[in-house]
Amino acid sequence: MCVVEHDTTPEVTQELAAFLERRREQIAHRWADAELFRAVFTVSRDEAVEGSKAVVDALAEVARAGRLEDIDAPGFDTVRDQLGRMVIARTQAGYRPSQIAREVAGLRDPVTTLLRAEFEDAADEAMHACLLQLTVLMGTLRLVVMDTTINSGEELIARQRQQLMEVATPVIELWDGVVAVPLIGTLDSSRSQIVMESLLEAIVERRARYAILDITGVPTVDSLVAQHLMKTVAAARLMGAECIVSGIRPAIAQTIVHLGIDLGSILTRAGLSDALAYALAQQGIAVSSRPAAGAGPR
Numbered sequence: 185m186c187v188v189e190h191d192t193t194p195e196v197t198q199e200l201a202a203f204l205e206r207r208r209e210q211i212a213h214r215w216a217d218a219e220l221f222r223a224v225f226t227v228s229r230d231e232a233v234e235g236s237k238a239v240v241d242a243l244a245e246v247a248r249a250g251r252l253e254d255i256d257a258p259g260f261d262t263v264r265d266q267l268g269r270m271v272i273a274r275t276q277a278g279y280r281p282s283q284i285a286r287e288v289a290g291l292r293d294p295v296t297t298l299l300r301a302e303f304e305d306a307a308d309e310a311m312h313a314c315l316l317q318l319t320v321l322m323g324t325l326r327l328v329v330m331d332t333t334i335n336s337g338e339e340l341i342a343r344q345r346q347q348l349m350e351v352a353t354p355v356i357e358l359w360d361g362v363v364a365v366p367l368i369g370t371l372d373s374s375r376s377q378i379v380m381e382s383l384l385e386a387i388v389e390r391r392a393r394y395a396i397l398d399i400t401g402v403p404t405v406d407s408l409v410a411q412h413l414m415k416t417v418a419a420a421r422l423m424g425a426e427c428i429v430s431g432i433r434p435a436i437a438q439t440i441v442h443l444g445i446d447l448g449s450i451l452t453r454a455g456l457s458d459a460l461a462y463a464l465a466q467q468g469i470a471v472s473s474r475p476a477a478g479a480g481p482r
Contacts, residue, residue, distance in 0.1 A: 194250055196313045200321070201247035203314065204240055207298050212236035214294035220270055220287040238266050243321060252320045260328045271333045281333045288329045292322040353379050355386035362463045363392040364456065368401030376412035380419055387425045394463035395420045398456045400431030410445045417450050426451065426466075430459035 204211070215221055216232035245259035246252060254260075267288075274284050299318060303311040353375065356364050363386045365379055383395055397413065399405070405413075413429060420427040430453045432440075440447060453459040461471050 193313075193317070196317050197247050197250045197252060200314055200317050201244045203299060203302070204244035204247060204295075207295075208237060208240050208244075210298055211240050211295055214298075215239070215291055218287070218291060218294075220267075220274070220284075220291070235266055239263055242266070243325065246324075247317070247321060252317060253324055255324055255328050255331060260324075263325065263328055264332050267329055267332060271329060275333065281330060284333050285326055285330055288326045289322075291325075292319070295322070353382055355382050357386075357390055357392075358396070358460050359464060359469075361391065361393045361467065362396070362460065363387065363390055363394070364396035364398060364460070366398045366401065366456065370404070371402060371409045371412065373408070373412070376409070376416070380412070380416045383416060384419055384423055387420060387423045392425050394466070395425045395427045396456065396459045396463065397427060397429045398431045398459070399429065399436070400433070400456065402431075402436070405436045405439055407443050407445060410440060410443070410447070414447070414450065426463075428453055428459040428462060430454065430456050 212233050213236075215236035216229055221232045221236060239262070242259040242262035245262075246254075246257045249257060249259065251257035251259075271284060274287070295318060296315065299314060300311065305311075353365060353367065356366065358364050363383070365383055367379065371379075379397075383397075386392060387395055397416065399413075402409070417427040417429070428451045429447075432452055432454075451462075453462055464471055
């Protein structure tokens with residue numbers, strides 16, 4: 185039982201830690217039925233119980249250290265590890281942070297019920313002191329989970345953004361030995377890096393001798409984008425492929441001239457078809473225009 189004086193908070197936290205250790209099994213079994221744990225530990229209930237025990241042990245460690253309000257307390261590292269994947273699963277399922285917070289808040293009631301059961305007198309000051317400290321501890325647990333939720337959400341958004349950029353920069357094999365990257369939208373440093381990596385990988389995998397960077401769909405080109413294009417061309421050359429930039433529109437050409445950027449060392453063509461025709465001609469493949477419909481020999 186939490187037998188302490190009213191104002192001896194360190195002793196209260198020690199007794200709270202002892203209570204958590206003493207009631208570890210009961211708390212873990214009750215938490216295992218909570219939605220937050222069931223959402224992740226779907227193989228067996230025993231797995232959920234073990235996960236719950238790890239969280240209880242972590243909370244007992246925090247209480248033992250007397251750092252109930254410190255989200256950076258060592259014990260909360262275990263909480264982040266155990267609850268991190270639960271939070272990610274709930275986030276991916278479409279749960280908002282407020283919903284996850286309510287699920288975490290729901291873990292407090294089973295522990296409170298067990299704590300009250302240890303006292304015969306509902307007005308016992310020692311019980312109220314322990315309950316107060318338990319409330320503080322569970323509140324900090326909630327903050328830790330919310331912090332984990334926000335971080336996992338940011339990581340998920342970053343991964344999705346990375347995947348979208350990869351999808352938005354496909355490498356297409358136009359002909360045997362000829363690959364192309366049709367760029368659409370704004371180019372920034374991150375996307376330019378993905379373009380370079382994807383193109384170089386395609387050059388190696390498909391043994392391409394010619395690589396086309398088509399920027400028809402790029403609205404603007406500044407000095408940074410131009411530098412990225414030049415680096416990509418240089419990297420492709422190092423991999424043994426000749427790189428051709430196509431689709432430079434009049435407005436972009438004027439911008440490049442105005443910025444004083446020298447693209448003299450880069451092979452350019454008006455459009456993707458012109459670039460492909462050049463690459464084919466370099467390989468000795470003749471390209472002839474298709475006759476107009478209805479036109480016959482004269």
